[in-house]
Amino acid sequence: MDKFKRNERLAVMTQVLTAAPNKIFTLSHFCEMFGAAKSTVSEDAAILAETMRQFRLGTVETVTGAAGGMRYRPMTQQGEGRRFMENVCEMMRAPSRVLPGGFLYFSDILSDPELVSGMGRLFAGEYYDAGVDFVLTMETKGIPVALMTAQALHVPLIIARHSSKVYEGSAVNISYVSGKGVIETMSLSRRAVREGSTALIVDDFMRGGGTARGMLSMLGEFNVKCAGACFVMATESAGVTALEGAKPLMLLGGVRDGAPIQVRVADWVK
Amino acid sequence: MDKFKRNERLAVMTQVLTAAPNKIFTLSHFCEMFGAAKSTVSEDAAILAETMRQFRLGTVETVTGAAGGMRYRPMTQQGEGRRFMENVCEMMRAPSRVLPGGFLYFSDILSDPELVSGMGRLFAGEYYDAGVDFVLTMETKGIPVALMTAQALHVPLIIARHSSKVYEGSAVNISYVSGKGVIETMSLSRRAVREGSTALIVDDFMRGGGTARGMLSMLGEFNVKCAGACFVMATESAGVTALEGAKPLMLLGGVRDGAPIQVRVADWVK
Numbered sequence: 001m002d003k004f005k006r007n008e009r010l011a012v013m014t015q016v017l018t019a020a021p022n023k024i025f026t027l028s029h030f031c032e033m034f035g036a037a038k039s040t041v042s043e044d045a046a047i048l049a050e051t052m053r054q055f056r057l058g059t060v061e062t063v064t065g066a067a068g069g070m071r072y073r074p075m076t077q078q079g080e081g082r083r084f085m086e087n088v089c090e091m092m093r094a095p096s097r098v099l100p101g102g103f104l105y106f107s108d109i110l111s112d113p114e115l116v117s118g119m120g121r122l123f124a125g126e127y128y129d130a131g132v133d134f135v136l137t138m139e140t141k142g143i144p145v146a147l148m149t150a151q152a153l154h155v156p157l158i159i160a161r162h163s164s165k166v167y168e169g170s171a172v173n174i175s176y177v178s179g180k181g182v183i184e185t186m187s188l189s190r191r192a193v194r195e196g197s198t199a200l201i202v203d204d205f206m207r208g209g210g211t212a213r214g215m216l217s218m219l220g221e222f223n224v225k226c227a228g229a230c231f232v233m234a235t236e237s238a239g240v241t242a243l244e245g246a247k248p249l250m251l252l253g254g255v256r257d258g259a260p261i262q263v264r265v266a267d268w269v270k
Numbered sequence: 271m272d273k274f275k276r277n278e279r280l281a282v283m284t285q286v287l288t289a290a291p292n293k294i295f296t297l298s299h300f301c302e303m304f305g306a307a308k309s310t311v312s313e314d315a316a317i318l319a320e321t322m323r324q325f326r327l328g329t330v331e332t333v334t335g336a337a338g339g340m341r342y343r344p345m346t347q348q349g350e351g352r353r354f355m356e357n358v359c360e361m362m363r364a365p366s367r368v369l370p371g372g373f374l375y376f377s378d379i380l381s382d383p384e385l386v387s388g389m390g391r392l393f394a395g396e397y398y399d400a401g402v403d404f405v406l407t408m409e410t411k412g413i414p415v416a417l418m419t420a421q422a423l424h425v426p427l428i429i430a431r432h433s434s435k436v437y438e439g440s441a442v443n444i445s446y447v448s449g450k451g452v453i454e455t456m457s458l459s460r461r462a463v464r465e466g467s468t469a470l471i472v473d474d475f476m477r478g479g480g481t482a483r484g485m486l487s488m489l490g491e492f493n494v495k496c497a498g499a500c501f502v503m504a505t506e507s508a509g510v511t512a513l514e515g516a517k518p519l520m521l522l523g524g525v526r527d528g529a530p531i532q533v534r535v536a537d538w539v540k
Contacts (some may be wrong), residue, residue, distance in 0.1 A: 009280060010280055011283075012325050012327065013318075015327045051277075051278045052281070055303075057286075058285075100436075101436055108426065111417065111420075111428065112426050113424075116417070124491070139410045143417075144427065147381065147418075148383075150381075150383050151383035151387065153482065156382050157414065159377070189377060196302040241412065243287050249461075
């Protein structure tokens with residue numbers, strides 16, 4: 001007889017798998033945990049996969065091969081990502097967000113754990129099979145959403161700085177032209193990055209694409225491939241032309257005092 | 271007859287509850303989800319609570335009253351937090367981490383999603399009943415662990431900056447003396463903080479406690495109470511004297527080239 005009931009095993013497997021998205025757990029891991037046979041755990045896995053699918057809570061997959069096992073991926077189902085982002089857009093449209101100079105206040109959204117983890121899942125969902133080794137962001141505002149993307153992909157986050165810091169060790173510094181047309185510095189710790197790996201760029205906002213191109217050129221210095229570039233928001237013009245293949249969640253039209261804020265969910269968000 | 275089996279309902283409840291720690295879900299939420307009676311869902315909840323307890327995966331609690339329902343708290347059991355942090359200390363002791371000037375490289379640890387979410391759970395576990403309204407950190411390195419703490423507490427994260435930014439709107443700026451004895455500026459957006467609320471300070475490192483005292487004085491400007499101050503690491507001397515009631519996870523002794531790195535888990539970590 002099994003030591004634990006199926007419903008107990010399923011609850012525990014769900015907690016363990018969803019707490020570490022995209023991490024592969026061997027069947028043996030759960031066999032030991034439950035003192036159960038492989039056949040039992042396999043059956044549990046099949047039930048769990050079907051249940052997650054039915055309730056649209058993500059996918060539980062069996063990975064075969066030497067490094068095989070089970071993993072959970074918090075995929076967003078058709079329609080859900082769009083509904084989620086429509087809500088965020090609605091928050092963005094509050095007239096009180098307009099700041100002098102046509103800026104929009106959305107720091108609250110960029111550091112809300114529930115919102116950034118939802119957005120991180122949307123980004124991750126596009127790159128599960130792209131062999132991403134790490135997520136790269138530029139300090140400061142994009143860090144929360146970049147961290148949540150890294151968590152969903154089960155890879156580390158690496159943060160580029162505006163200047164070299166003594167506690168980062170030796171660093172590669174580059175100059176780039178920011179969206180505002182100003183020459184800025186970007187610094188990345190040499191020990192943080194492994195040559196020949198693959199990065200995913202995640203950042204908060206793209207206006208002219210200058211910072212994003214800076215990050216691309218920084219990745220080039222390390223001989224690192226770029227799998228893609230994700231942004232919480234981009235201007236309507238930048239979204240199309242500034243960087244090929246960029247994925248902004250929201251597109252921002254004009255911001256003028258007194259006029260409604262023009263912001264919409266990007267077409268790729270399903 | 272119920273539409274879904276108990277093991278299916280338990281898997282789904284686990285996913286929903288653990289994905290939003292400390293958030294209260296009403297029984298009705300699950301009744302609607304499953305088309306099940308309240309008595310059925312109550313029984314499910316009791317089984318889930320017992321299972322999580324047995325496997326030491328956190329607590330599932332029933333909250334009574336008008337705003338009542340169920341919530342999941344990722345509590346760390348006696349001994350586990352210490353084991354987890356002993357591992358992190360072991361990583362910290364790698365001689366390759368020593369930088370010129372007695373600095374220690376640990377940016378990789380501070381932005382590893384798995385490690386910072388573990389540390390965030392340890393911090394949150396100390397403050398579940400402290401009525402924390404938001405987590406406050408100072409840019410940049412503490413942002414990941416502060417975000418994960420905020421997620422575990424189900425509250426927003428607010429980030430203080432080194433200078434006013436146009437996209438943060440009007441801000442309160444203060445001057446403070448940093449751990450290095452330099453006068454620095456700290457800026458906090460006025461619209462980010464609600465007067466009379468309660469904050470938890472989370473940051474990466476405390477040397478002399480200057481930045482932490484700066485954050486305390488900033489909170490005073492907003493008439494905000496401070497529930498506590500958590501740090502990934504503090505120097506042995508700062509850990510004891512720099513700030514009353516501070517909770518550093520690790521205590522750092524001397525760092526000298528060639529000598530072993532003296533770092534240990536703080537006593538409060540169980």
